[in-house]
Amino acid sequence: MPDCHESYIVNSQSCRPDLLTILNSAAGLNHSLLLSLTANLCRFTAINSAMRVALQTDPTATVFGEDVAFGGVFRCSVGLKEEFGASRVFNTPLSEQGIAGFAIGYAAMGGTAIAEMQFADYIFPAMDQLVNEAAKYRYRSGNEFNCGGLTIRAPCGAVGHGGHYHSQSPEAYFAHTPGLKVVMPRDAREAKGLLLASIRDPDPVIFLEPKALYRTSVEDVPDGDYEVPLGVAQVLRAGADVTVVGWGAQLRVLAEGCDMARARDGISCELIDLRTVLPWDAATVAASVRKTGRLVVSHEAPRTCGFAAEVAADLQERCFLHLQAPVARVCGYDTPFPLVFERHYAPDALKVYEAIKKAVNY
Amino acid sequence: MFRSALTRSSLRACASQMGETGKRAMSSGSITVPFSREYDTHKLPFEMPKEAVTNKEELLGYFKLMYTMRRMEITCDTEYKARAIRGFCHLYDGQEAVAMGVEAAFDQKDSWITSYRCHCISLLRGGTVESIFAELLGYSEGVSHGKGGSMHMYSKKHNFYGGQGIVGAQVPVGVGLSFAAKYATPPGEKTPVAIAMYGDGAANQGQIWEGANMASLWKLPMIFCIENNQYGMGTSKERSSSNNKYYTMGNHIPGVRMDGMNVLMVREGMKAAKEWCSTGNGPIYVESDTYRYHGHSMSDPGTTYRNRDEIASMRTARDPIEYVKNLLVQHNLADPQELKNIEKDIRKEVQDALKAAKNGSIPKFEELYKDIYIGGEDNSKIVYPAYIRMPDRAKSIGSIYERGVSGM
Numbered sequence: 030m031p032d033c034h035e036s037y038i039v040n041s042q043s044c045r046p047d048l049l050t051i052l053n054s055a056a057g058l059n060h061s062l063l064l065s066l067t068a069n070l071c072r073f074t075a076i077n078s079a080m081r082v083a084l085q086t087d088p089t090a091t092v093f094g095e096d097v098a099f100g101g102v103f104r105c106s107v108g109l110k111e112e113f114g115a116s117r118v119f120n121t122p123l124s125e126q127g128i129a130g131f132a133i134g135y136a137a138m139g140g141t142a143i144a145e146m147q148f149a150d151y152i153f154p155a156m157d158q159l160v161n162e163a164a165k166y167r168y169r170s171g172n173e174f175n176c177g178g179l180t181i182r183a184p185c186g187a188v189g190h191g192g193h194y195h196s197q198s199p200e201a202y203f204a205h206t207p208g209l210k211v212v213m214p215r216d217a218r219e220a221k222g223l224l225l226a227s228i229r230d231p232d233p234v235i236f237l238e239p240k241a242l243y244r245t246s247v248e249d250v251p252d253g254d255y256e257v258p259l260g261v262a263q264v265l266r267a268g269a270d271v272t273v274v275g276w277g278a279q280l281r282v283l284a285e286g287c288d289m290a291r292a293r294d295g296i297s298c299e300l301i302d303l304r305t306v307l308p309w310d311a312a313t314v315a316a317s318v319r320k321t322g323r324l325v326v327s328h329e330a331p332r333t334c335g336f337a338a339e340v341a342a343d344l345q346e347r348c349f350l351h352l353q354a355p356v357a358r359v360c361g362y363d364t365p366f367p368l369v370f371e372r373h374y375a376p377d378a379l380k381v382y383e384a385i386k387k388a389v390n391y
Numbered sequence: 392m393f394r395s396a397l398t399r400s401s402l403r404a405c406a407s408q409m410g411e412t413g414k415r416a417m418s419s420g421s422i423t424v425p426f427s428r429e430y431d432t433h434k435l436p437f438e439m440p441k442e443a444v445t446n447k448e449e450l451l452g453y454f455k456l457m458y459t460m461r462r463m464e465i466t467c468d469t470e471y472k473a474r475a476i477r478g479f480c481h482l483y484d485g486q487e488a489v490a491m492g493v494e495a496a497f498d499q500k501d502s503w504i505t506s507y508r509c510h511c512i513s514l515l516r517g518g519t520v521e522s523i524f525a526e527l528l529g530y531s532e533g534v535s536h537g538k539g540g541s542m543h544m545y546s547k548k549h550n551f552y553g554g555q556g557i558v559g560a561q562v563p564v565g566v567g568l569s570f571a572a573k574y575a576t577p578p579g580e581k582t583p584v585a586i587a588m589y590g591d592g593a594a595n596q597g598q599i600w601e602g603a604n605m606a607s608l609w610k611l612p613m614i615f616c617i618e619n620n621q622y623g624m625g626t627s628k629e630r631s632s633s634n635n636k637y638y639t640m641g642n643h644i645p646g647v648r649m650d651g652m653n654v655l656m657v658r659e660g661m662k663a664a665k666e667w668c669s670t671g672n673g674p675i676y677v678e679s680d681t682y683r684y685h686g687h688s689m690s691d692p693g694t695t696y697r698n699r700d701e702i703a704s705m706r707t708a709r710d711p712i713e714y715v716k717n718l719l720v721q722h723n724l725a726d727p728q729e730l731k732n733i734e735k736d737i738r739k740e741v742q743d744a745l746k747a748a749k750n751g752s753i754p755k756f757e758e759l760y761k762d763i764y765i766g767g768e769d770n771s772k773i774v775y776p777a778y779i780r781m782p783d784r785a786k787s788i789g790s791i792y793e794r795g796v797s798g799m
Contacts, residue, residue: 091574116574122608127563127601134567134585137552138502140574142567158598161557162564170553171536172762173545177770207763207776231770308764311777 075217075250076105076182076238079224080143082254084113087141089178090228092118094128094145102147103184103243125151129158129181136176136233137166143228149185149237150194156202163233164208177231182224185213186239186278186329187375192368198277198330198361203235204307204339210259211306213237213277217250222257223304230259239278262310264317268299271323271388274314274340276303279327279376286381293382296389306336314340315347322353323388327376332360354391357384421446422722426656433639433646433676439663443655447724451733453495453654454715457487458734460511461712462741463520464685467510467527470745471689476527479556480541483511485684488711489618490515492657492679493586496665500583502550502568504561506590507542508618509554517546520744530751537754538762550583559596562587562615566602569613569674581669584612592623594637603674607644610673614664615641617676618651620683625696638678651679652709682709756781760788 083090092106092113098120100107110118121128125146132142146152152159159181167175187196203211212227212234214220220242227234265280266287275283280302287298299317303309318324324344326337341356359376367374423444430439464484470476483490486508493503494515505512510523518526518534526533527541534544545553552568555561565587576582593599594617606613617637621628628635638646645667649660657679664675682705686693693702719725757773764774779788 089574119609122601122604124598124601124604126598127566127605130560130563130598130602131567131570131605134504134552134564134569135571135574136567137564138568138571138575140571157557157560158563162555162560167762167765169535169539169543169556170545170762171538171758172765173535173547174552175765177765210764231766232764 074103074105074243075221076103076224076243077107077109078250078252079221079228080106080109081112082225083141083143083228084109084117086254087228089139090117090141090143091135092143092145093121093132094182095121095123095147097121097145101145103238103240105182105238105243106145125154126158129155130162132179132181133158133163133166133176133233136178137174139178141178141180141228142176143180143182146181146183148195149183149199150197152181152183152199152235155181159203159209159233159235160206164206166208167232168208175231176233179233180224180228180230180236181234182236182238184240184243185237186241187366187371188240189371191240191366191371193366196366196371198237198239198328200235200237200276200306200328201330201334201336201339204309204336206307208232209307210234211237212259212304213239213306214242214257214304215239215277215280215302216242219257219302219304221250222255223259225254226256226259229256234259237277241278241281257304259305260308260310262304262313263302264299264313265302266298266300268297268321270297270321271325271385272299272301272314272317272321273325273327273381273385274301274303275327276306277328279329282376282378283327283381285378286385289378289382290385290389294386294389296385298385303340309336309340311340311343311347315344318344318348319351322351323391324348324352324356325359325381325384325388326356327359327381327384329361329376331363332358333363335360354388357388359384420724422718422724424655424718426650426653428650428653428656430656430660431636431638431648433636433641433648434643435645435647437663437667439647440659443659445655445718447719449495450715450719450724453491454712454719454730455733455737456515457491457654457712457715458737459520459741460484460487460490460514462738463510463514463523466524466741466745468685468689470524470527475749476541477529478540479507480527480689481506481508481687482683482685482689483508485705485711486618486620486651486679486681487511488654488657488714489588489616489651489679489681491711492651492654493588493616493661495654495658496661497584497586499549501665502552502565502572502583502585503588504552504565504568504585505554505588506558506561506593507554507556508590509542509544512551512588513544513546513554516551517549518544520741521748524745524748525751528748528751529753530748531754531758532748532751536758537751538758559589559593559599562589562593562596562599563602563605565615566606566611566613569606569611569668570609573609573611582612582671584614584665584668586614586616588616588618590623591617591619591621591628591635591637592626592631594640595632603641603644603676606674607641610671612668612671613674614661614668615644615674615676617678618681619678620681622683622687622696624687625691627696636678638676641674641676644674644676646676646678648678648680650709651681652711653714654711756786 097106098110132144290296337358425442464482569585638648
């Protein structure tokens with residue numbers, strides 16, 4: 030595992046320019062973007078700020094995971110150990126199942142556990158602990174115990190060069206588990222508020238951080254303590270012709286698709302960020318679909334049994350007579366996350382645009 | 392501040408059902424009992440005792456509780472076969488001395504988590520025979536309000552974090568409990584300990600190593616307690632484990648093995664383990680060599696992989712309750728008739744508890760969707776799923792078309 034992480038922690042000082050160029054071309058990114066990414070990684074990020082607030086306001090809050098005391102591979106916890114001490118911010122062994130169980134035990138005794146899975150792709154060894162121990166603790170004990178103080182953070186999603194095991198978006202697996210909450214923010218400002226809400230939520234939360242959002246400049250993020258409520262979607266753009274729904278970093282792609290549709294065809298899209306995948310705000314989406322009569326749902330994860338399937342099924346129940354076109358899904362393909370064909374695999378803006386146009390012209 | 396169990400008041404020891412019998416030693420009329428078998432040790436930097444000091448009051452206390460456990464489990468067997476108890480059911484008879492010895496060495500600030508074989512630990516930690524039966528029968532008077540069943544009994548007040556259904560999964564959770572105990576203890580003070588019990592069959596689960604490594608790395612007050620009852624379901628330890636000395640499995644973590652059929656040996660072993668862990672030395676492995684009379688669960692007759700002679704010889708030679716009875720009689724602390732009368736009383740108490748439990752009430756329908764999530768201002772509000780179709784449609788919860796947040 031460790032050698033895979035290193036490509037994410039290179040910074041412009043330690044990385045030779047020619048290597049940066051190679052990384053850039055592999056990532057399909059322009060040079061300046063990668064430079065700005067690495068510069069920001071060394072500063073306080075939104076996630077870092079949220080965890081700092083949590084540690085300041087809750088003396089039982091602890092932050093742990095693989096390499097987090099050193100700042101974590103994405104620098105999210107940088108400076109926290111120095112500020113709050115090694116008993117509250119510490120490294121764990123590479124033991125995902127152990128980390129999850131350990132965090133559940135700490136939370137069961139009333140502590141606030143903020144545990145990091147280094148990549149969402151590594152969360153699967155902890156599946157039993159999360160699905161069987163965490164999610165059901167309250168239910169099986171008749172509310173005698175719970176592990177509401179548990180928040181599992183995990184970086185997810187595509188970054189351009191992650192390959193099979195540094196790119197996946199596992200939200201649908203956890204959305205199938207009553208007792209868990211699943212959150213995925215779209216940008217840095219949202220990430221801070223949603224993470225604080227997740228940490229303080231009385232139920233266990235899987236907090237998936239799209240790796241792409243780590244690039245967002247920290248200057249956009251308010252200082253201080255604020256929360257963005259869980260389970261509440263947000264209408265980002267009002268529109269009349271088609272409802273476009275997503276979560277996480279996909280919102281940026283969807284916005285681009287909506288822009289194309291407006292510019293080329295004059296289509297007015299209503300863009301909605303679900304923000305919380307479980308429990309999801311179906312009422313907001315349904316209100317929109319009743320108005321527009323069309324729905325496009327999109328995510329990076331594979332199409333079959335992805336969470337878009339749930340949105341589509343639920344919305345056709347709610348809005349059957351309002352629909353003027355089949356609900357469209359723009360998703361990853363049903364393949365492992367590819368290394369060399371990521372750009373083909375990705376549900377990019379063009380695919381979104383195509384789906385929007387098809388829905389409107391149905 | 393800690394939100395729940397770690398508050399100072401709740402950490403205060405709760406008076407146990409066993410009264411003070413387990414803790415009050417050295418009163419008048421104490422006897423010294425040498426152990427017929429030595430502790431086996433692994434990298435243990437201190438000496439284990441060779442004898443225990445006890446008295447009539449303690450021994451009678453152990454005898455009564457262990458006999459109650461025995462009768463309770465045997466009654467479960469009958470009720471299961473009569474189809475009053477359904478689902479999964481794993482019985483503890485034969486292993487009583489392990490739980491009894493642990494509780495006698497502990498105080499109730501020490502947290503305890505175990506596997507699905509949890510009825511008798513519940514009895515020591517907040518449950519009553521009646522509430523345990525009620526749980527098994529699925530009634531709302533049960534220890535988990537009828538929502539857990541055989542494998543899931545808990546008591547926050549008594550720091551019992553319950554029975555867990557997945558083999559081995561309780562162990563890293565137990566490590567988290569020990570971390571919380573250490574976190575909440577001011578430097579220099581003795582920490583309460585956490586114990587996770589698991590069987591020989593679970594001992595090779597990978598996640599136990601993950602938890603053990605963390606416990607050792609961070610010197611957590613954690614007791615890894617292997618209840619070696621010789622069979623992981625139907626597979627004997629020789630056929631399932633390349634290392635049958637489970638107390639050595641922590642590698643550099645010290646370990647000790649003891650006769651799990653001898654309550655005094657378990658008690659003294661656990662006292663030593665607790666002292667080691669609570670003074671900042673890190674974890675310890677403790678293996679209790681024990682035996683279960685019943686099969687693994689009610690669907691296992693327990694006779695296909697071992698013969699009846701083995702079970703019979705174990706009952707004759709090593710029964711943990713007979714051991715305590717013999718001590719009482721040999722040392723003239725009780726006469727056989729007195730013990731018979733106690734047994735008779737307990738049999739009746741258990742039957743009465745069963746009768747009372749059978750008058751329990753079926754949980755309300757709302758229990759189906761309660762305790763999944765909570766919310767509201769003070770996090771006390773039940774959050775309901777979007778739609779539940781009740782037998783009476785008019786009483787259904789929510790509406791498919793009007794519901795707000797889906798999945799809630």
